[in-house]
Amino acid sequence: xxxxxxxxxxxxxxxxxxxxxxxxxxxxxxxxxxxxxxxxxxxxxxxxxxxxxxxxxxxxxxxxxxxxxxxxxxxxxxxxxxxxxxxxxxxxxxxxxxxxxxxxxxxxxxxxxxxxxxxxxxxxxxxxxxxxxxxxxxxxxxxxxxxxxxxxxxxxxxxxxxxxxxxxxxxxxxxxxxxxxxxxxxxxxxxxxxxxxxxxxxxxxxxxxxxxxxxxxxxxxxxxxxxxxxxxxxxxxxxxxxxxxxxxxxxxxxxxxxxxxxxx
Numbered sequence: 001x002x003x004x005x006x007x008x009x010x011x012x013x014x015x016x017x018x019x020x021x022x023x024x025x026x027x028x029x030x031x032x033x034x035x036x037x038x039x040x041x042x043x044x045x046x047x048x049x050x051x052x053x054x055x056x057x058x059x060x061x062x063x064x065x066x067x068x069x070x071x072x073x074x075x076x077x078x079x080x081x082x083x084x085x086x087x088x089x090x091x092x093x094x095x096x097x098x099x100x101x102x103x104x105x106x107x108x109x110x111x112x113x114x115x116x117x118x119x120x121x122x123x124x125x126x127x128x129x130x131x132x133x134x135x136x137x138x139x140x141x142x143x144x145x146x147x148x149x150x151x152x153x154x155x156x157x158x159x160x161x162x163x164x165x166x167x168x169x170x171x172x173x174x175x176x177x178x179x180x181x182x183x184x185x186x187x188x189x190x191x192x193x194x195x196x197x198x199x200x201x202x203x204x205x206x207x208x209x210x211x212x213x214x215x216x217x218x219x220x221x222x223x224x225x226x227x228x229x230x231x232x233x234x235x236x237x238x239x240x241x242x243x244x245x246x247x248x249x250x251x252x253x254x255x256x257x258x259x260x261x262x263x264x
Contacts, residue, residue, distance in 0.1 A: 001016075002016055007178050008157075008177070008178050008179060009162070009166055009175070009177065010166070010174065010175025010176045010177050010178070011166060011170065011175055015115070015116055015117050015121075016115060016116060017113055017114075017115040017117065018113060018114040018115065019109075019112055019113045019114075020112050020113075021064060022112055023108055023109070023111065023112020023113060024060070024063070024064055024067075024112075025060030025061055025063070025064050026060060026108050026112065027060070027105065027108050027109075027112075028058070028059060028060035028063045028064075028090075029059055029060040030101070030104050030105055030108060031090075031093050031094070031097065031101075031105075032093075033057040033058055033059050033060075033063075034057065034058055034063055034086065034089050034090050034093050035055070035056075035057050035058075035089055035093075036055070036056065036057075036058050036063075036066060036085070036086060036089055037054065037055045037056075038051050038052065038053050038054060038055075038056060038066065039053065039082070040053050040072075041053050042065065042066065042069045042071075044069065044071060047065075047068070048061075048065065049065040049068065049069050050065070051065060051066060051069070063086070066082065066086060067079075067082065067083045067086050069082070074146075075146075076155075077141070077146070077155075080141055081141070084139045084141075087137075087139065088137070088139075091134030091137060092134065094134060095132075095133070095134050102126075109122075140165050140169070142155075142157050142158075142161070142162050142165060143157070143158040143161035143162065143165075144156050144157040144158050144161075144162075145158070157179045159177060159179050162177070162179065163177065
């Protein structure tokens with residue numbers, strides 16, 4: 001990731017910190033949760049995401065669900081905005097911690113992060129940030145447009161807009177960009193049959209009993225708060241009773257008696 005960003009944006013990244021899911025969740029719990037105004041209902045049960053809309057304090061489990069949820073109008077782009085909102089709220093929470101909380105947080109960091117910071121450099125950074133209003137840290141999203149090239153979805157960066165942001169961050173120092181251009185090949189929709197045709201094929205397979213049962217995808221799950229009236233739902237299929245042994249009728253002659261059980 002570091003080398004890809006440096007190559008694409010023509011900049012040098014001095015330091016990075018990567019935290020795994022368990023560390024993220026444990027960190028939020030150690031802080032006592034983070035206050036977030038969830039912008040919409042977030043429900044994706046097979047990814048363990050179930051959040052109500054509105055202001056609330058998210059524990060580690062729900063905070064991880066919030067920053068991972070992507071069934072939004074602009075998908076990953078809207079998710080980035082939610083992640084930035086969360087980081088601002090997290091920064092405000094961290095600014096209020098006491099020194100007695102630091103050892104536990106450092107322990108989580110050591111166990112669950114990957115970074116090129118040395119321990120001494122990390123301590124110096126922590127000292128420098130004390131008393132700083134972290135909630136005002138500027139955050140950016142690089143401008144562009146979403147396009148499909150083949151069956152892959154790309155975020156095609158706007159070169160001028162990206163250069164302006166990099167110049168603002170670096171104080172005017174702009175390196176050599178390597179930004180992908182779709183060269184007119186991009187499309188707003190993925191190639192292949194229309195979605196309506198695919199849906200009809202799935203229905204036909206289901207009627208013929210040929211469809212493979214798959215987990216729900218991309219927001220297809222039924223929110224329990226929006227379920228239909230149970231009385232209106234389709235009744236479960238009835239299991240037929242096993243057939244009874246057919247008795248011979250009066251018109252059928254009884255089987256001939258065997259004189260010997262041996263095999264000749």
